[in-house]
Amino acid sequence: MTTTVTITGAGGQIGYALLFRTAAGDMLGPDEHVRLRLLEIPQGMAAAEGAALELQDAAFELLDDIEITDDATVGFDGADHALLVGARPRGPGMERGDLLAANGGIFGPQGAAIAASAAPGIRVTVVGNPANTNALIAAAAAEGVPTERFTALTRLDENRARGLLAQTLGVPVRSIHRLPIWGNHSATQFPDITHTTVDGRPVLDLLAAQVGDVRAWLEETFIPRVATRGAEIIRVRGSSSVASAASATIDHVRDWVHGTVDWTSAAVVSHGEYGVPEGLISSFPVRAIDGEWRIVEGLKPDAWAQTRIDASVAELVAERDAVRALGLV
Ligand code: NAD
Ligand code: LMR
The missing domain is CATH 3.40.50.720 (NAD(P)-binding Rossmann-like Domain)
Incomplete structure (x- = not known):
């Protein structure tokens, strides 16, 4: 074949x-x-x-x-x-x-x-x-x-988030699971640690000892660092990420074809899940089953998380409206 x-x-x-x-x-x-x-x-x-x-x-x-x-x-x-x-x-x-x-x-x-x-x-x-x-x-x-x-592709963002969290906690990246990206592959993206585990333990239980005020760390350090990592790479290397982007693309397609055991992230078409307007291609927590991406359903983002998701989705709506005005969709 x-x-x-x-x-x-x-x-x-x-x-x-x-x-x-x-x-x-x-x-x-x-x-x-x-x-x-x-x-x-x-x-x-x-x-x-x-x-x-x-x-x-x-x-x-x-x-x-x-x-x-x-x-x-x-x-x-x-x-x-x-x-x-x-x-x-x-x-x-x-x-x-x-x-x-x-x-x-x-x-x-x-x-x-x-x-x-x-x-x-x-x-x-x-x-x-x-x-x-x-x-x-x-x-x-x-x-x-x-x-x-x-x-x-939003797998690069997820990989970056897992890498940064692993570094913060001093654990191997393989210990970290369930760290989905929501929304746009842009600075508005929301890397979501609500359900993240480290060797099976909720990360929220571990982080406080490490960083103190977890919400402040998320807002001031973790989320901006992940969301602007592309710009950081451009600044430091002089051009945008290459090997890590290719590696994440390999991860995305491999999982799409061969399936996942747990959640990952991909930008897929919305059917209205989590308030994302139907038809937008937005990143969600997903599983790959039988060669198809399936959005993880039944999560209950708290008000803060939902505001973050909505902000990134609003940017996608604005991008869609801009390309619609150009006659491209
Ligand atoms: P690059 O400039 O090295 O390569 C782009 C190539 O695309 C060039 O060889 C160019 O000739 C070719 N090209 C341009 N228009 C084309 C067309 N219509 N058909 C076929 N080929 C065409 O850029 P790069 O570093 O390889 O990055 C490529 C893209 O990936 C950029 O848009 C970059 O921003 C993006 N990127 C995305 C992620 C992600 O996570 N989604 C990560 C890194 C980079
Ligand atoms: C990245 O995230 O590294 C790429 O999307 C390149 C960029 O423009 O940030």
Whole structure:
């Protein structure tokens, strides 16, 4: 069995990292052969071709075929997975919202090409920012493809939150479970520790001893640090996160395909859960069961948490309204 994976922006930084992890079997597993389709714009073709030469030189035994194209219909032909990475990255001082107009035009045509040529079971993961709204644009243009197949990446935010909490408590990251991200992949996101456990113990019981006033620590330290980590990376490295973003993308797709034992985070289409307007692509606590994301239901966010969720969702509504005004959804 060979799975076709199309990566847009394959000549870019995240694309470069993703190609090698995917070809190595980290995403789909050690027994799944992969056919890679690298979709670029003309200016990015040479970089994608160089990456393809290196993929050949790495002699990955699971890699059956590589095709490079700047034609979206060819690029998504028969695709089982589309990793939509190609976009304009945020530079110093730019907010993700600034990218709406620049990137909006990319994702409509790609959604239409997915509808026209991808495999019936296509699963789409949007990484390019603003990821949630780009996923919305692609889904709106993909007539006939269920919106449930369009997701945006917030796993990087969850991984960052787990990493920071592990560092704060001096425990390994593997000890930390149930730390979902709600809302937008942006500075308004809400990393929610209400149900987080550390080796099975509620984190709220452990944190007070470590940080004192937990609510103040969440508001002044933890949430802003997680939510602005992307900007911190840009400031320190001089360009946006790459290997960690690719790694989180691998985590997202692997879990979507192979399932989860516990909660994780993904931006998926809302059917009205937790007051999120129907049709928005918002991050929720999710499980992956039988190849589908399922929003964890029955949680009861307290008033403070619900205010945080509502604020991030309000930003998604504003982004949707902005792209609607541009005729993109
Ligand atoms: P990059 O500039 O290195 O690469 C982007 C690539 O996309 C370039 O090679 C460019 O030629 C290509 N491209 C542009 N338009 C395209 C199109 N229409 N079709 C196909 N390819 C196209 O950028 P990067 O560092 O790889 O980042 C890519 C995106 O991922 C950015 O939008 C960045 O903000 C975003 N990002 C998201 C997350 C997340 O967690 N969701 C994390 C990190 C970065
Ligand atoms: C990130 O979270 O690292 C990316 O979304 C890049 C950015 O613009 O913050």
